[in-house]
Amino acid sequence: MIMDHKALSQLLFPDVKALPEDMEKQFPPRQLPEGACVTRIGPSPTGFVHLGNLYNAVIGERLAHQSGGVFYLRIEDTDDKRKVEGAVETLINAMAYFGVRFDEGAAEEGDKGAYGPYRQRQRKDIYHVFAKDLVERGLAYPCFLTAEELEAIREEQMANKEDPGIYGRYAEPNRSLTLEEVRKKLDAGESWVLRYKGEMNDERITVSDAVRGNIEMPRNFMDFVLLKSDGIPTYHFAHVVDDHLMRSTHVIRGEEWISSLPMHVELFKVLGWEQPVYCHTATLMKVEPDEEDPSKLKKRKLSKRKDPELALSYYQQEGISKDVVWEFLLTLLNSNYEEWRTANPDKPYTDFPYSISKMSVSGALVDLDKLRDIAKDTIARMDAETVYKNWLSWCEEYDKGYADLIKKYPERTMAALNVGKNGKKPRKDIETWKQACEFMSFYYDETFKVQDDMNEQAEEAVQKEFFRKYLESYDHADDSAAWFDKVKAITEELGFAVKPKDFKKEPEKYKGSIVHITNMLRIALTGRANAPDIHEVSHVLGEDMVRARLSEWV
Ligand code: GLU
Numbered sequence: 001m002i003m004d005h006k007a008l009s010q011l012l013f014p015d016v017k018a019l020p021e022d023m024e025k026q027f028p029p030r031q032l033p034e035g036a037c038v039t040r041i042g043p044s045p046t047g048f049v050h051l052g053n054l055y056n057a058v059i060g061e062r063l064a065h066q067s068g069g070v071f072y073l074r075i076e077d078t079d080d081k082r083k084v085e086g087a088v089e090t091l092i093n094a095m096a097y098f099g100v101r102f103d104e105g106a107a108e109e110g111d112k113g114a115y116g117p118y119r120q121r122q123r124k125d126i127y128h129v130f131a132k133d134l135v136e137r138g139l140a141y142p143c144f145l146t147a148e149e150l151e152a153i154r155e156e157q158m159a160n161k162e163d164p165g166i167y168g169r170y171a172e173p174n175r176s177l178t179l180e181e182v183r184k185k186l187d188a189g190e191s192w193v194l195r196y197k198g199e200m201n202d203e204r205i206t207v208s209d210a211v212r213g214n215i216e217m218p219r220n221f222m223d224f225v226l227l228k229s230d231g232i233p234t235y236h237f238a239h240v241v242d243d244h245l246m247r248s249t250h251v252i253r254g255e256e257w258i259s260s261l262p263m264h265v266e267l268f269k270v271l272g273w274e275q276p277v278y279c280h281t282a283t284l285m286k287v288e289p290d291e292e293d294p295s296k297l298k299k300r301k302l303s304k305r306k307d308p309e310l311a312l313s314y315y316q317q318e319g320i321s322k323d324v325v326w327e328f329l330l331t332l333l334n335s336n337y338e339e340w341r342t343a344n345p346d347k348p349y350t351d352f353p354y355s356i357s358k359m360s361v362s363g364a365l366v367d368l369d370k371l372r373d374i375a376k377d378t379i380a381r382m383d384a385e386t387v388y389k390n391w392l393s394w395c396e397e398y399d400k401g402y403a404d405l406i407k408k409y410p411e412r413t414m415a416a417l418n419v420g421k422n423g424k425k426p427r428k429d430i431e432t433w434k435q436a437c438e439f440m441s442f443y444y445d446e447t448f449k450v451q452d453d454m455n456e457q458a459e460e461a462v463q464k465e466f467f468r469k470y471l472e473s474y475d476h477a478d479d480s481a482a483w484f485d486k487v488k489a490i491t492e493e494l495g496f497a498v499k500p501k502d503f504k505k506e507p508e509k510y511k512g513s514i515v516h517i518t519n520m521l522r523i524a525l526t527g528r529a530n531a532p533d534i535h536e537v538s539h540v541l542g543e544d545m546v547r548a549r550l551s552e553w554v
Contacts, residue, residue, distance in 0.1 A: 003138070003178070003179060004179055005135060005136050005137065005138045006136050007179055008135055008136075008141070008142075008179055008182065009132045009133075009135040009136040011179070011182060011183060011186065012131075012132070012135055012142060012182075012186075012194070013128055013131065013132040013135070016125070016128045016129055016132045018125075018129045019129065019133070020129060020130060020133050020271075022129070023126060023129055023130075023245060027114075027115050027245040027246070027247070029247055030070065030247045032068065032069055032070070033067075033068050035067055036064075036067045036068045036069035036070075036249075037063040037064050037066075037067045037069040037249050037250050038064065038069050038070045038071075038072075038246070038247050038248050038249045038250070039059075039060035039061075039063050039064045039069065039070075039071050039072075039248060039249070039250050039252060040060060040071065040072045040073065040074050040105070040243075040246065040248055041053060041056055041057045041060055041073060041074070041252075042074045042075075042076040042239075042242075042253070043073075043075070043076060043091055044075075044076045044077065044079060044082060045075055045076075045077050045082075045083060045084065045087035045088045045090075045091055046082045046083075046084055046087060047084035047086070047087040047090060048304065048311060049090060049091050049094040049311065049312040049313065050310060050311065050312065051284055051302070051309065051310050051311070051312060051315075051366065052254055052281075052283075052284055052310075053091075053094075053312070054094075054095075054098055054100070054312055054325070054329065055281065055284065055329055055332070055333070055364070056252045056253060056254070056281055057095065057098075057100045058100075058326065058329045058330065058333065059252045059279065059281065059333060059354075059356070059359075060250070060252050061100055061101065062354040063250060063252075063354070063356070064103070065101070065350075066353070066354060069249070070103045070104060071101070071102055071103055071104075072102055072103060072104035072105035072113060072115070072118065072246065073092075073095070073102045073104075073105030073106045073107070073118065074105055074106065074118050074119075074120070074242060074246070075088055075091075075106045075118060075119040075120065076120055076235065076238065077119055077120055077121050078120050078121065078228075078232050078233055078234065078235060078238055079235075080230075080232070088106065088119075089108060092106065092107065092108050093108075094312045094313070094316065097312075097316050097322060098312070098315075098322045098325055098326070099322045099323075099326070104116075104118070105118040106118045106119055115245065115246040115247065120232075120233070120238050120242070121232065123238075123241075123242070124231060124232065126241065126245065127227065127233045127237060127238065127241055128227075128231070130237075130241055130271065131194055131226055131227055131233075131237075134196070134226070134270070134271075135194070137270075138197070139196065139197050139270055140194050140195060140196050140197060140226055141174065141175055141177075141194070141195060141197060142174070142177075142182060142185075142192040142193070142194055142195075143166070143171075143174040143192060143193050143194070143195045143223070143225075144174060144177075144185050144190050144191070144192050145166070145174060146191075150166075153166070153170050157170075165222045165223075165224070166195065166222065166223045166224075167198055167200065167221050167222050167223055168200055168221075171195070171197075171198075171223040174195070175197065175223075191229040192229060193225045193226075193227060193228055193229050194225070194226045194227035195223040195224065195225055195226065196222075196223060196224050196225075196226050196263075196266070196267070197223060198220055198221045198222045198223045198224065198266075199221060200221050201219055201221055202218070203218070203219040204216055204217065204218055204219060205217060205218075205219045205261075205262060205265050207261050207265060207275075207278060208277075208278075209258075209278050209279065209280055210250070210277050210278065210279045210356045210357070211279050211280055211281065211282075211356060211359050211361060212280060212361050215258065215261065217261060217262060218262060219262055219265075219266070220262035220263050220265070220266040222263070224236060224263050225237075235260075236260060236263045236264060236267065237267065239251075239264060240264055240267040240268055240271065240273070243276050244268070244271070244273045244274075248276050249276055249277060250276055250277045250278075250279055251276045251277070251278050251279065252279045252281060253278075253279075253280060253281070254280065254281055254283065255280040255281060255282060255283055256283070257280060258280050261278070279356055279359075281359070281364075282359075282360055282361060282362060282363050282364045283301055283363050283364070284301070284302045284310070284363070284364050284366050285299050285300060285301055285302065285363035285364065285365055285366065286299070286300060286301075286302050286307060286365065286366050286367070287299050287365060287367070288300070299363060299365075301363075302366055309366060309368060310366075316398075317398065317434075318432050318433075318434050319391075319394045319398060319432045319433025319434040319435075319436070320371070320375060320432050320433075321375065321378065321379065321390055321394075321432075321433065322390075323349075323378050323382070323390075324371070324374055324375040324378045324379070326349055327341070327349060327374050327378050328370070328371050328374050328375075330349055330352060330354070331370070331374065332364045332365070332366070333354070333358075333359055333364070334352075334354060334355065334358045334359065335358050335360065336358055337352060340352050345381060346381070372431055375431045375432060376428035376429075376430070376431050377428065379428070379430045379431070380421075380426045380427070380428045380430075383421075384414050384417035384418045384421065385414070387417050387430065387436075388406070388410075388413060388414055388417055390433070391406070391430075391433045391436050392406055392407070394433035394434075395433065395437070398433075398434070399434075399437055402437045402447075405444055405446055405447065406440075409443075409444060412443060412444075412540060412541075412542075413440070413443065415539075415540045416440060416443045416537075416540045417440075419532045419533065419536045419537060419540060420532045420533060420536065427532060429532070441527075442525070442526040442527050442528070442531070443540060443541065445545070448527060448549075449527050450523060450524075450527045451527045451528050452519075452523050452527065452528050452529045452530075453523075454520060454523050454524070454553070457512070457516040457517075457519045457520045457523070457529075458511065458512060458516055458520060462494065462511060463520060463553055464553065464554055465494065466490065466494060466517065466520060467520075467524065467550050467551075467553040467554045468554050469490050469493065469494075470486075470487075470490060470521070470550065471547065471550055471551065471554065473486050473489075473490070474486075474546070474547070474550075476538070476539075476543040476546070480535045480536075483535050484535070487514070487517065487518065487521075488514065490517070491513075491514045491517045494511065494517075495510060495511045496510055496511050496512045496513055496514060496516060496517055497509075497510040497512070497513040497514065498513075498514050499513070499514070500513040500514060500515050518534060520553075521534050521550075522534060524549055524550050524552070524553050525537055525538065525541065525546065525549055525550070
């Protein structure tokens with residue numbers, strides 16, 4: 001008996017009244033300038049926000065905003081099992097922390113944009129319009145296979161060394177159900193999924209990928225699932241419907257989706273839609289010493305369990321500036337970024353002409369040492385005001401006590417952040433906001449601590465004599481040269497070598513060198529032998545604090 005597909009579609013979707021053309025009208029092509037890209041990220045709210053989410057966001061954001069297009073956030077929450085309370089907020093917050101600007105999509109204060117809803121679970125009715133259409137056209141059917149039956153099929157296929165999945169003879173029984181049989185099963189409350197009717201064939205398809213060039217693979221022959229038993233679509237169906245109706249021009253996603261391309265290509269074709277440009281990005285990798293032979297390095301995928309740096313929360317908690325993370329990702333993404341940065345040290349990264357064709361296809365290496373170097377350079381390039389603002393905003397969230405401290409002494413903090421900034425080789429003391437709290441702690445009595453050992457520089461009696469003399473001759477108004485002359489004079493008076501190399505040559509002749517003397521000053525003023533310029537630091541602290549700290553040693 002020939003199946004009445006229209007009747008089947010009514011039976012399966014009795015409440016769906018809208019037609020595909022209604023959807024087309026409701027979400028018309030966007031009016032954008034020629035060449036404008038419409039891109040998105042489609043993260044799943046699992047509670048874990050991945051560096052890969054940001055990696056793809058950077059590409060999408062750059063492509064869209066460089067071309068006068070639109071970048072949006074779509075929440076891909078079709079997998080209920082992976083859903084975690086508060087995960088959407090976590091995601092939105094993380095993207096905001098990293099300064100990712102969406103023009104449209106899911107947002108905390110309510111979703112915005114004319115192409116929504118932007119959360120897949122809220123789009124059920126939209127998917128059903130197309131699901132019904134596919135059934136009516138004889139391209140999709142309900143499948144009542146139970147979990148046990150699916151398992152038995154899987155075992156049989158394994159034993160026969162066949163491709164796993166539902167196709168050919170495995171699909172036949174459900175494909176050939178009559179309308180009456182379907183009705184009976186539905187009335188009996190049997191659970192069903194909607195499957196696409198794949199065509200057995202040995203054809204091949206070629207998909208042009210903007211990152212990888214042409215990808216050739218077998219055409220789809222599977223009866224893959226379009227709607228799950230709760231009526232929620234699979235990723236494959238949702239991707240095609242959403243990226244068409246939201247008018248994405250480019251789909252930027254991880255390379256793990258390449259193997260699903262045959263299903264996506266098939267759906268775009270039967271639905272009569274233009275395929276977006278696919279950009280499958282490289283998996284994030286890391287290099288580490290081989291466990292068996294530590295003299296060799298080994299490349300491996302970043303793992304959620306082993307590598308904290310895979311989670312965006314790591315960068316937030318460590319206080320790695322959003323600008324640093326962007327610089328780092330752009331360096332990873334475009335091989336010519338570093339060269340551009342060296343030639344344009346003062347330009348914002350948004351001036352860099354990002355290009356997909358310069359992306360690497362082999363794994364992207366996440367190297368934390370490289371990140372640290374980029375961090376130091378990036379923060380060294382920022383003016384003190386920007387550093388203050390960004391650092392404070394991190395402290396407000398992650399270290400309230402410290403935020404209060406730097407708000408209590410804004411002028412001193414600003415002056416401290418300017419120390420060593422204006423020379424030819426600006427200091428690169430700050431790497432992360434968390435480490436800035438530690439590094440800057442000596443500027444505040446509340447957090448100042450002597451960390452290095454004064455006794456390594458000179459014996460106690462000499463220490464006392466030195467600090468007494470230094471305080472006696474100290475004039476806060478001295479400029480750096482006058483100040484240093486006085487330090488040299490005391491050095492000599494105490495029997496220390498003014499030139500470190502003299503002490504090296506004839507150590508028995510001296511008590512030490514000027515290095516020991518200045519180290520004593522640094523330890524007394526900053527708690528550490530390794531610290532910024534003493535004269536500059538003294539002027540940030542002010543005369544009272546200088547005298548008070550030095551007097552402790554007399
Ligand atoms: N929800 C998918 C994921 O998290 C998104 C893939 C895509 O961008 O299409 O991997």
